[in-house]
Amino acid sequence: MVQLPIDPLKSLFIEKLAHHHLVVEAETGSGKSTRLPLWAAESGKVLVIEPRRIACSSLAEFLAAERNEPVGKSIGYAIRFEAHFDDNTEIIFATPGVALRWLSEGQLTEFKTIIIDEFHERRWDTDLLLALLKDQPSEPHNKQRLVITSATIDSQRLTQYLDAEHLKAEGRNFTVTVEHLAADNRHSPDIRSIENKVSSAIQNFLNNPQDQAKKQGDILVFLPGRKEIALCQSKLKPFSLEFGIDVIPLHASVSDTDRQRALTASQHQRIILATNVAETSLTIPGITLIIDTGLERRTHQRNGRAVLGLHAISRASSEQRKGRAGRIAAGHCIRLYGSAAPLELITPPELHREELTEPMLAAACCGFRLADLAFVDALPEKALLQAHDRLLAMKAINDQGDATEHGKRLYPLPIDALFAHLITAMPDKAATEAMVDLAAALSVSNKPWQKTNSEEVLEQLTQWEKHHCDAMLLVKLLRESTPEFLTVDDERLQEARQISAQIREALSLPQLDVATSVKRDAWLAAVIKAAPELAFVRREKRRQALGNGHSEVTLGRDSRLSDNAEAAVIFDQFSLPGKGVKQTLNLATCTAPIPLSLLIEHDLGEVQVCDSQLVDGQCVTRTQRIYAGRVIDEQTQNSKDTVTTALIVEMIESGQLFEGLADQRRHQIEQWNLFLKLGLLDETSCTRTQPTELTTWLTEQIEALGVESLDDMQLFSNDDFIFDGIPEWEQDEFDERFPRKIYIADLHLTVEYAAAGKLVTVVYQSGSRKQDPQRWELPRWQGWRIKYRKASRVIDIR
Template sequence: MPNQTFFPIETIKSDFLQLLSKHHLVVEAETGSGKSTHLPVWAAEQGRVLVVEPRRVACTSLAEFVATQRGEKLAESVGYAIRFDNRFSEQSKIVFVTPGVALRWLSENKLADFDTVIIDEFHERRWDTDLLLAMLKEQQSHRLVVTSATLDSQKLTQYLGGQCLQAKGRNFNVFTVNLCSDSRNMPDIRHIEKQVKETVVSHYQDHRDVLAFLPGRKEISQCLSTLRQALISEIELGTLDIIPLHSSVTDDERQRALNESSKQRIILATNVAETSLTIPGVTLIIDTGLERRTHQRNGRTVLGLHAISQASAEQRKGRAGRVQDGVCIRLYGKAAPLELVTPPELHREELIEPMLASASCGHRLDQLSFIDHLPAKSLDIALTKLQAMKALGEEGLITEHGKVLYPLPIDTLFAHLITAMPDKASQEAMVDLSAALSLYQRLWQMPSSEEKREALLKWEPNSCDATALIKLLRGPVPDCLNIDADLLKEARQLSDQIRLALSLPSLEVASTFRREKWLESVLIAAPELVFVRRQKRRQALGNGFIEVSLGRDSRYSEDAEAAIVFDQFAVPGKGVKQNLVLATCMAPVPLALLNQHQFGEEEIGETQVSEEGCLVEYKKVYAGRVIHSHWAPPQGESAVSSLVDMVLAGQLLAGLSEQLTADIHQWNLYLALGRYQTETCSRPAEAVEVIAWLTEQLDALGIASVDDMELFSADDFAFDGIPEWEREDFDNEFPYQVILTDLTMAIEYHIAKKLVVAVHTSGKRKQDPKRWELPRWQGWRVQYRKASRNIDVR
C-alpha cells in the first residue's frame, strides 16, 4: 500500500492524541479506514502499546505491515505474539497479540509492561475480548482504546466512561445483487459449492479480484476443488490464482491473499476477511450469508451453521469498495430476516473458560461489570463444574490446581485430566490426545475401502479413536490413512508446548503408556465422560444426563458396550429443544470396569423360589443399563421387598394378593365417593397403596424371610377398610369385578365423569355385554373396553 495514500482515520489524529492521556477512547471507523495500523503508532508516542487482534491472520499481517511502513524489520519496534510464534523484543513499542495471549499476560503481571491497550474489532464480541475489557476497566491501570467498524458507540462509551471518536471516510459505491427468487429466502448451505462456482464463472471476467465468503474450511476446500476444475485453463496460463484464506492457511497462501498480484485472484475466505485485513484489488464480493458460530442450546455450547447478521453482511459488502466501485452478490433474499447484530459469545457459550480465566487474573466473573449482563444459569453451571474439578474453591477463587490448569492452551476439561493422571506415562498420553482434539477439525477420516479399514484395524487393534490419535502424533502415518500434514504439525507443536510447560519428555521420546491403566485413570477423574450403549438403539449411548450418537468416523466396535467419550460435537437436532450430540472420539472400556468403580445404583430385580430357597436378583444400573447382576438370598430391605413381590405374584400365602387388591381398591373407591364416616370407620380417611401397606405389615411383624412367612396365614393380613356390615351392600352397588358367562370384566370408576368402564380381562364370549346384564349403576354412563375398542353399553 503506497505511503501517500490518505486514510480516513487521519482526520481524528490530533483529537486522539489530545484525549488519550486523559480518557478511555472508543473509535468507530470502517474497515480499511486505517484504524488498525495508525492508532497503535499514534498511541506509541505516549508509551508502550499492546494491540489485541481477535484473529491470528490479522495479528501477524498487521504487525508485518506496520513494521514495513516504519522501514524496520519485524520484532524491532513492532512485533507480535500468537500461539507457537513470538516475534517481538523488550524494545518493541507496539506488540500485536491475540486475546488468549493478552489474557495470559494479564494473569502473569497485570500487563504491567504496557501503558495503552487497544482492543481492535470489538464488534465481534468474542468472550475473551469482552472479558479482557471488563478486567482492564476494573483495574483502571491502562489507557484503553476500543475500536470497531460497526458498534453501538454510545453504549460502549458510557460503559467505559470515556470519549468517542468517529472517523468518517468515503468508500467507493458497492452495488448489491441478490441471486434469489424469493426475497425472503434465508442463506442456504445446500449445493453451496455449485452456487459459488456458477457465480464466479459468470462474473469474474468483469472484475479485478474476487472475494467469496464461505462458512468454513470444509466448504472452502470443496469450492477450491470445484473452481480449479472449472477454470483450469486460466490457472495453467498463469493468469488466475485461487487462494484459500482462513485461520490456518500457510504463510504463502496468506501473502498471496493479502498482497496485490499480477494475476487475477479469487479468494475463498471465512469471516476472517470481514474485518482487520485489507485485501487490495477486490471489486466483486460473493456472500453466501453463512458462518459457523457457537450458541447455547439446553445448557450446552453447540457449534452450528448460522446465517450472518445484518452488520456482518454490511461488513462483507464493504470489502468491494476499497479501490473502485464494486459489486456484492448475495446468494440469499434481499428481505431475508437476518439478526441485526451477532450476539456476544458470553451469551452463546458455556462460561467455564471465561470463569477460570477471570479467576486466574484475580477476579470473580460474576462480580465483573460487563456491557451486557451475563446469564445467571450459565454462571451457576460454570461454577459448579469448576468446583467439581477443584479449580475453584467454595468462594469462587482460584485454587492451586486451577493455577496449573489455566496456562495450558487447551480446553479446561482436558487440562484437568492431564493434571489428574497418576503417572508420567498416562499424563503424556493425555497431553497428546488433548493436543489432537484441540484442532479445529479431525486429523483423519475413516477410510472408505474395506482393505484400508482392515489395515487400520491391524495398526490400532482396539477400535479406539483415542489411541489412534496418540499413535498418529507419536509415530509415522500409516498408508491406510489420509492425514492433513498441516494439522498434524500443529497438533505436534501443541503437544510439545504443553509437555514443555509440564516438564514432560518431548514428543520424540514419548513414554510408553498402558492403555487400560490410562483409561481407568480418566474414568476416575471424569466419570461424566463414561457412557453405556443402549441395548436396543445400538447407535446411542448415555451417561444418565445426556445421550450421544455414534459419529460417522468413530471406530467404536459393534461388540463394545461402554466407552469414554473424549470429544463430542453437538448440532441442532429436530425440534426447538433438542440437540443431536455426536460422539467423535471414543475409547471402549469393559462394563466390569464400571462396576469395579461403583458406577450406577443398586436395584432389586426378580425373585425366585426353588427347593434351594429364595433368591433375589441384585442389579447395578447405570444410565438405564444393567452393567452387573447377581443372585443372592434376600437381606435387609431387599428381603422385605422380595417377600412383598412374592405375595403379590401368588408365590406366598395363596389368595392373599387377590383379596388385598380387591379390599384396598374398594376402600379407595369408598373414600372417593364420599362414603367415609368418622364414627363407623376404624382407620383414617386416607387412600392406601397395596405394596406400601403390605410392606408396613411385614415390618411390623418382623418378617424378613420365607421361613418367617410360614408362621403366618392369609388371615393374619386382613385389611380393615370398609366396615364389615356395610361392605356387601357397597360391593353390590359398586362391584370391583363382574363375572358373566364366558366373560370376566374388571370395573373402572371415573368419578368426575360419572363413567363406569367394564374392561375385558378373560373369557371366550364374542358378543359385547348388554346393559341389562350389568349392575344398575344408576346415573352413571357405562362403557365396555376390549383391547383398543371402546363402546357405549346401552
C-alpha cells in the first residue's frame, strides 16, 4: 500500500478514538478520506458521511478495489436511489440526507464510529447531523465516537465544541507552487471573459518551457457552474486537435460515462472542467496543474429569501483547490486573481445562508427542536421564526415545535418540504399522483426540457399541451414518451422518473406507466386550498410581473404562461440577487394558469367597501375584492333594510349621515389622545381612560344603540353621539393651549403634536403668504420644539 502523509497518525488515532471524539486536520491529498475509515473499522462498524453523492460512490469503489472485492461486501455506500451494502458491511459511505433519515429511524446506533468528512463545507445537513449526534445519549460502556475531518477547519473552535481531541497530519507527498495571473495583487476573482482567461492560462502553461512532468500531467479547472463549463468546453476544443487533450466536464449532473472518464486515469492528457464537486474527497488521478478562477455559486440570504449568487471563494476553499494537485508529482496552481484579493477566511455556514424549514423539520422528526440544539455557530433568530411559522402553517409541527404525524409523513419524501406538504394535502389519488410527478420533475438539479424560440416547435408544443401550463407539461413529460420536437435532457428526465417512482412506492401509488389521469382545474384548486400563497395575479401595467400580496415574481424566459392569463399558480421560483441596492429578482420558472374566479372561490384577498350612497331610501354599496394590490372582483348591492355596522360608520365618516358629526368627534378624539399622552388624566373626573380612534368609537356607539337598518338611524341625531373624553370644563382651555388649526395673515395651518419628544409641527395648508410664520404669531407652546413644514421643506421656528 502506498505511504500517505496521514499514515504516521494511525496508532495515535486508534488510541485516542477509544476514549474521545476526534477532530482530524490534514491537508488535501493526505489520505484522510481513505485511511481513517479503515483504521476506525478495527474497533467496529463505521459510517462515513460525505457531502456529495459522487464522493460516496467513488470512495467506496476505490477502497473496495484496494481490497480486491466488490462494492457492498465489506465496504459499501448509500445515496439516493442506490444502496450497496448489507448487514455485514463494515464501512458505509453515505450522504448527509441518508444519514439524517437513518437517525430519525434510530438506525445509527449500530455504528461504533461516525466520521463526518469535509466538514469545512458547512452544509446545513452536516451541521445538523453533528449537533444531533453530539446531543445523542449513549451508554458509557458503548460510547459512539465522532470523527470530524477536513483540510481547512477552524480546528480549535470545533475541538472545544465537541470536547474532543485534536490530531493534525503534517506535510504532503509533493509540493504545489502557486502563481497569480492578475495584473494587480488586490484584483478579486472576475467572471468576465472567463473562458478566454482559462484558455490563455492553459495555452501559456503548455507552450512555456518548464518541467515536462508538470506539462504532461492532467489539468483541473475550477469553474462556478455548468454554464461556464460549457463555455470553456467550446473554447478549449482546439486543444483536443492541437495537443490531443481530452476535455471532460465534471459536476453533480454529469453522466456516469463522463464521471468515470474524469475519475479514472487515462493514457491521454486531460483537461477536467469542474465545479466545487472536485474540491473535496474525490481523488482525480494525474492532476499536476490547477487553474483556479476563484469563483463559485452558492446561496445567501437577501431581502428574506435564499438566492443563488456568484461569489468569490474563501481562502479555505482556495487551499482545498490547490491541494488537488501534488498527489503524484510536484504540482502547480494558477490563480486567476490577485495574491492579496479580499477573500473571506472560511465559507459562511449554509444554516446562515438558507431558509431553515427543512433543517427544522428534520430535527423535529429526530426528536429535537432546532432552536434548542447547540451548533458550532448560533442560528439566526429571524430565520428560526420564519421556519417555525411556515411549518406550523403546513401542520408539520405543533405549537411546541414537535413533529406531527403529518410532518413525519412529509420528512422521508426526498423533496422540498412544501412539495411534500402539497402531496399529502391532495384530496384524491389523481391529484396526489400529479403532485408527486411535478415535485419529482422540479427536484432535479436542472430542468428536464429546454424551451426554443422556433415558432413551429412552439406551435407543436401548444398542440401537445394546450393550456400553456408548465406544470402539466412536466407531468406529461414524466408519463408519456418524449415528443420528437422537444429538446430533452434524458439524464435529468430519468432522474425525475426515479424520484417519482420512489415517492409513488412509499405512498403505495400506481407506477408511472399506469398513472391516473388528472383533471387540471380540480388539481390546481386543491393546490390553492393547501397553499394559497402559491396563487399570483398579474400586475395590470407590468405584465411580466405577478404578485401574491407578500412577494413579486417576474416570468422567467422558459415559462410558457400565456399573455392572456391573468392569474397563475407559481410552483417554482429561482431567486437572483439584485445589483447594488436593488431588490432580489424572483423568476417564476414553473407556472400554471388559472382563472381569477378560482381566487374568488377560495376567498383570497380582501373585500373593501368602495362607497355607499342613499338612493331612494336604499343603501347602494359598491365593494371590490383586492388581491395583491389588484381588483379581481367588483359587486354592487342594494339594501332596503339590514346594513352592516361598518357601512353605517363609513357613511357617517363620509358625511352622508349626521353631517358634521365625524369632523367634530374626530377633533375631540385627537385631543383626548394627546391629553392622555401628556399625562393629564384624572381618573376621578374621567370615565374613559384609554386612547381610541374615530372608526372604533363610532362602531362601539352604533352597536350599543342596536342599529339594524337605515330606518333606525332616523331615530337619532348628532346629540346622541357624545364623546366622553376630556371633561367638558377643561375642553375649551385645552383646545386653546393645543389648537389643531391656526389662521394667521394669509396662512391656513394645521398642527401635529408628538408628545413623546415635545415636538410641534405646523403644516402649511393654504394661503398666498410667501413668508414663513414667525414664532410670535403662534401659540406659546412653552417647552416644545416647533417646526414648520411646507411640501417637502421642513425648518425650525425659533
